[in-house]
Amino acid sequence: MAELVPNPLYEALGDALRTVEPLVQEIEKGIEAPCRDFHAGKVWTGPAARRFDAQLVHHRTRVRNSADKILADLRQTLARTPRRVTEEEARAIKRRYGLP
Numbered sequence: 001m002a003e004l005v006p007n008p009l010y011e012a013l014g015d016a017l018r019t020v021e022p023l024v025q026e027i028e029k030g031i032e033a034p035c036r037d038f039h040a041g042k043v044w045t046g047p048a049a050r051r052f053d054a055q056l057v058h059h060r061t062r063v064r065n066s067a068d069k070i071l072a073d074l075r076q077t078l079a080r081t082p083r084r085v086t087e088e089e090a091r092a093i094k095r096r097y098g099l100p
Helices: 008-040 046-082 086-099
Strands: 004-006 084-086
Touching: 004 008, 004 086, 008 046, 008 086, 084 086
Parallel strands: none
Antiparallel strands: 004 084
16 A cells, blocks of 8 residues: 655645634734724714715625635635545645645
């Protein structure tokens, strides 16, 4: 039986997840504070402010949903990817995805 080696795709996906997670958290924190401030009514009031607030909430929801989808897709792909493969498979994966 062929000797198994670490799967370079598994490692790359893990690296991507570790890179993306903190960025997603930073983005979510960045949009949460303005939404909270607007809801408090201390920033801006009136009809235009309410319309802007509705748009801001809409964008916050889109950011959250997109971030959740990106992280879920990465996690699902990582879970489906074998940790170890044959040396031949590892070489083919490296070539296919341009991995070092």
